Amino acid sequence: MKIAILGHGVVGRGVDRIVTERVEGVEVSRILELPDRLTDPRMTSNFQDIVDDPEISLVVECMGGIEPAHTFIMDALSAGKSVVTSNKAVVAEHFGEFVSQANFSHAGLYIEATCGGGIPWIASILKARRIDDISSISGIMNGTTNYIVDAMVREGADFDVVLAEAQRLGYAERDPSADIDGIDVRNKTIIASSVAFDTTCTGSIPVTGIRTLTKADLDLFESRGLSVKLLGRAVQGDGRYAAAVEPVAVPLRSLEANVPSNFNLCTLVGTTVGELKFYGQGAGSLPTGNAIVQDILDFSEGRVPHYDIDTPKQYDPTLLTSDYVIRTSSYVEDSEPYAEDFEFVGGDRAFLLRGITAEKAHEAFVNVLDQDPSSFMAAIARED
Numbered sequence: 001m002k003i004a005i006l007g008h009g010v011v012g013r014g015v016d017r018i019v020t021e022r023v024e025g026v027e028v029s030r031i032l033e034l035p036d037r038l039t040d041p042r043m044t045s046n047f048q049d050i051v052d053d054p055e056i057s058l059v060v061e062c063m064g065g066i067e068p069a070h071t072f073i074m075d076a077l078s079a080g081k082s083v084v085t086s087n088k089a090v091v092a093e094h095f096g097e098f099v100s101q102a103n104f105s106h107a108g109l110y111i112e113a114t115c116g117g118g119i120p121w122i123a124s125i126l127k128a129r130r131i132d133d134i135s136s137i138s139g140i141m142n143g144t145t146n147y148i149v150d151a152m153v154r155e156g157a158d159f160d161v162v163l164a165e166a167q168r169l170g171y172a173e174r175d176p177s178a179d180i181d182g183i184d185v186r187n188k189t190i191i192a193s194s195v196a197f198d199t200t201c202t203g204s205i206p207v208t209g210i211r212t213l214t215k216a217d218l219d220l221f222e223s224r225g226l227s228v229k230l231l232g233r234a235v236q237g238d239g240r241y242a243a244a245v246e247p248v249a250v251p252l253r254s255l256e257a258n259v260p261s262n263f264n265l266c267t268l269v270g271t272t273v274g275e276l277k278f279y280g281q282g283a284g285s286l287p288t289g290n291a292i293v294q295d296i297l298d299f300s301e302g303r304v305p306h307y308d309i310d311t312p313k314q315y316d317p318t319l320l321t322s323d324y325v326i327r328t329s330s331y332v333e334d335s336e337p338y339a340e341d342f343e344f345v346g347g348d349r350a351f352l353l354r355g356i357t358a359e360k361a362h363e364a365f366v367n368v369l370d371q372d373p374s375s376f377m378a379a380i381a382r383e384d
């Protein structure tokens, strides 16, 4: 079987290496790269060379970005070629369009590598859906930010220094603000919750990142038996759903608090199976390459994923409420003091907002950031 890879970067090289070293019967016959990066005889910078090649039945897109990835995926599907992609940004934006075109063309759309790196997370959601209604999905779904927080907690490392290391290791997005501002987790949360809830979830959900997280914030929460993790969360019930991405203060003894390095921990709750957790490396060349090669093997063995994302469901932010802590030098309306005994350098204070939706918390935080751009906010996880 001949396949093509679009983009020979961190992920594309991982796919090429795993296929070449470990998979019999699959050949990477063409690679699309930018004109100034044609370093291998299989490479071309003309996508038409790939889409017009009748011997290529599967196209693996790992270029990233929205365009031309969106156009290339649609063109490949329209030509009857199946597509595997690791590009969560383009899938989060065009999932419904890709699924429609894949169904129309009797082609497969494989998206395992868009969420959770090497973890079989989408496959597990699809499997759980065969029996259960899934009431929630959540988790640590970004390797870069987990790597940063873990190093800050364990080594007292500086935010910018660890971010640079995550970039060097190939975990971070081309523009790492997508990682630290929560956009990458938003894309993964939209994709995973769309598959879990049988609907096309909206991209307009509250998103707060960890850009302003300091060692002092981590120390404050640790003194209260908590650790901070960037979580994507989505819940559904009675034909409605809500989702959010935000730093969450989780109990120190929880599995989430103890996830190290670039690892992810994804959780679903199903009607009969209860809580299921999936753990593994959430970023990097070979773990992500592995997820893609699993999709390639599924295709070669005739397994085509089926996504039911057509059921209309109403977005209802009242389904997702928490207590929130905001640390700032500014003032937070309708709040009460949290940890008055904790002394921040520079005179910052910590304020508690009780029982509000993620939407309201995000609105309050945006106002506070206007006054003090170094402020930080985290939800406090409910103890079950």
Ligand SMILES: NC(=O)C1=CN([C@@H]2O[C@H](COP(=O)(O)OP(=O)(O)OC[C@H]3O[C@@H](n4cnc5c(N)ncnc54)[C@H](O)[C@@H]3O)[C@@H](O)[C@H]2O)C=CC1
Pocket (backbone or CB within 6 Å): 006, 007, 008, 009, 010, 011, 012, 032, 033, 034, 037, 062, 063, 064, 065, 068, 086, 087, 088, 089, 113, 114, 117, 170, 171, 172, 173, 174, 282, 283, 284, 285, 288
């Ligand atoms: N790095 C990681 O750990 C993971 C990345 N992803 C996703 O996989 C995709 C690729 O990520 P990376 O490999 O890290 O990025 P990268 O930047 O290392 O590689 C992208 C490659 O695509 C090429 N490219 C970009 N635009 C092109 C175009 N128009 N025509 C031809 N070639 C083009 C670039 O020259 C580069 O070699 C992204 O969507 C990313 O979000 C998903 C999971 C993990």
Ligand SMILES: N[C@@H](CC=O)C(=O)O
Pocket (backbone or CB within 6 Å): 114, 116, 117, 141, 142, 143, 144, 145, 171, 172, 173, 179, 184, 282, 283, 284
């Ligand atoms: N930048 C992402 C890459 C994988 O999806 C991450 O750090 O998780």
